[in-house]
Amino acid sequence: MISPVITFVFTVGYLGITLFLCRGLRLGVRDIALGGLVCAITLVLAGIIIPLPTGASISAGSWIPLMLLALIYDPRLAFVTGWITGILSLFLIPVWAPIHWAQIFVEHLVAFSCLGYAGIFGRDKKWKILLGALLAISLRFIGQVLSGVIFFSDNAWDGWGAWAYSISYHLSSKIPEGIATIAILMALPVNYSATSSRA
Numbered sequence: 001m002i003s004p005v006i007t008f009v010f011t012v013g014y015l016g017i018t019l020f021l022c023r024g025l026r027l028g029v030r031d032i033a034l035g036g037l038v039c040a041i042t043l044v045l046a047g048i049i050i051p052l053p054t055g056a057s058i059s060a061g062s063w064i065p066l067m068l069l070a071l072i073y074d075p076r077l078a079f080v081t082g083w084i085t086g087i088l089s090l091f092l093i094p095v096w097a098p099i100h101w102a103q104i105f106v107e108h109l110v111a112f113s114c115l116g117y118a119g120i121f122g123r124d125k126k127w128k129i130l131l132g133a134l135l136a137i138s139l140r141f142i143g144q145v146l147s148g149v150i151f152f153s154d155n156a157w158d159g160w161g162a163w164a165y166s167i168s169y170h171l172s173s174k175i176p177e178g179i180a181t182i183a184i185l186m187a188l189p190v191n192y193s194a195t196s197s198r199a
Helices: 002-021 029-046 064-072 075-092 103-111 113-119 126-151 162-187
Strands: 049-051 057-059
Touching (some): 002 113, 029 064, 057 162, 075 103, 075 113
Antiparallel strands (some): 049 057
8 A cells, every 4th residue: 555655645746846847937939849859869769679688678868868958958848848758658669658547647757857857956067967867867767666566566576576576677777777878968078067048
C-alpha cells in the first residue's frame, strides 16, 4: 500500500512544482519552433535504443537536447517541450507504450520534462550546470523507479522484490547514460555565461 502512496505524492508534487515554475511563460513563434525542433530531435534519439545485459537500455543521447534548451534558452520552455515529448513518445516510440493510463502521469510526463531542471540553478558556473543536471537525472530516475515498482513488478527477477528490482534495473541504465550526458554537457563549447536570447 505504501508504494502507491509514495508514487502519488511524488507525481502530484512534481507536476505541481513544475507547473508553478512555468508561470509567466508566453510562447511566441520562435519558442514554438525551437520547442518543436528539440522535441523532434529528442524523439529520434530516444528511439535509438542501446540494449544492456540487465534488460535495460540507454538511448543515443536523448537527454541532451532538452537539457541544452533549459540551459541556453529557458527551463520553462524545456518543461513544456518535455511534456509534449512525453505524450508523443506514447505513439512514436514502441518501448514507451504504457501498460496503464496512470503510467502516463508517473513516468511519461516526468521522464522528459524533468530534464528542464538542468537549467534551474543557472548556467554562469559549471558547478551550477552539474547540480542542475544531477537534479534532472535524479528526478527521471525516481519517476521511472516508481513506475517500475507500480506497473512492472511482475517482471522482477527471481528472488527480487519490486523495489530492489526496479532500483537495480534503472540504476544499470541511468548511471552510464547520466555520466555520458554530463560529460557531453561539460565538454560542449557553449558560452554558458552569455546572456540568454530570451532574457
